[in-house]
Amino acid sequence: MGKIIAIANQKGGVGKTTTSVNLAASLGVLEKKVLLIDADPQANASSGLGIDIESVTIGTYQILEHSNVPEEAVMKCSAPNVDVIPSHIDLVAIEIELVDKENREYMLKQALAGIREKYDYIIIDCAPSLGLLTLNALTAADSVVIPIQCEYFALEGLGKLLNTIKSVQKIHNPDLDIEGLLLTMYDSRLRLSNQVVEEVQKHFNNMVFDTIIQRNVKLSEAPSFGESIINYDATSKGATNYLQLAHEIIKKNS
Secondary structure (H helix, E strand, C coil): EEEEEEEECCCCCCCCCHHHHHHHHHHHHCCEEEEEEEEEEHHHHCCCCCHHHHHHHCHHHHHCCCCHHHHHHHEEEECCCCEEEEECCHHHHHHHHHCCCCCCCHHHHHHHCCCCCHHHHEEEEECCCCHHHHHHHHHHHCEEEEECCCCCCCCHHHHHHHHHHHHHHHHCCCCCEEEEEEEEECCCCCHHHHHHHHHHHHHHHEEEEEEEEEHHHHEEEEEECCHHHHHHHHCCCCHHHHHHHHHHHHHHHH
């Protein structure tokens, strides 16, 4: 049965989508069968793997509404061994539409029950908020990866996210684990980057991944070509970092 990992942080621009896309692609290259679920209305994970989001008729919105089963939403993408359930701007409306529904936090969990055995890993790219979409992802997930950028406001809002995870564990999903805190956008030349790494490792110790994602131009370029960093430039620092992260996650879960 596939392990469901949510990539979450309510802060924008910390590398959630970059991590979702490239972790999925790295696991695929390591011969794991992966499903990437785009649970962000901006749909960057979908377009980042070459899917034309304007042509999406069945995606995460329909899955959450239970008007379609996940198998009907699955699309092939540019990354080997990776399937995608794409997003679309219509996903913005789901938070309002789910408000009155019974068990609204469990809609994604219920939808994925029948498909998870087909994959080794299911990665959920969460929206930059702590709304119903992210709550659904955390309720459905077995664990959560929290990207933290190596910049000044790195730890701002992290307490709020950890409190949300605690309340999800208490009320909706007692089995939810923190897979790890992932340091992103690291630049070894900057004293600030090194200070953030020290600070996070000191406070969170074993919760922090050994892998650190370095700042890398190729990582920024790859999505505009609809490709993961593995497809775009397998020799880049970004590709090496995400392959290392995939190895670390596989080892942790073996």
